[in-house]
Amino acid sequence: YEGQVAVAAVVLNRVKSGRFPSSIAGVIFEQDQFEPVGNGRIYLPPTDTARNAVRDALNGWDPTNGALFFYNPSKAWSGFLGNKPVMRWIGNHVFLAQ
Numbered sequence: 001y002e003g004q005v006a007v008a009a010v011v012l013n014r015v016k017s018g019r020f021p022s023s024i025a026g027v028i029f030e031q032d033q034f035e036p037v038g039n040g041r042i043y044l045p046p047t048d049t050a051r052n053a054v055r056d057a058l059n060g061w062d063p064t065n066g067a068l069f070f071y072n073p074s075k076a077w078s079g080f081l082g083n084k085p086v087m088r089w090i091g092n093h094v095f096l097a098q
Helices: 002-017 024-028 035-039 048-058
Strands: 069-071 086-090 093-096
Touching: 002 024, 002 048, 002 069, 002 086, 002 093
Parallel strands: none
Antiparallel strands: 069 093, 086 093
16 A cells, blocks of 8 residues: 555656656656556556545655655666665665655
């Protein structure tokens, strides 16, 4: 659950940063940023847990401490992301600083 809140927090952090689109939809649908957009899973109905995680993030819970990026190092690697300071590990995902 904390990981779901963290992903929602990353989206909100990007909206606030000025380096990404200025809307939640703009951030989520920015090209090649989020795997569920690319594979179409974003269009599946959200679970109650996912809704609650988004609500918690909107209410200010940010378990990433302000991260703008995340990835699962066992599934992906990026030299761009690999050079950023790690803010936090949550589950299998690394959350990275600005």
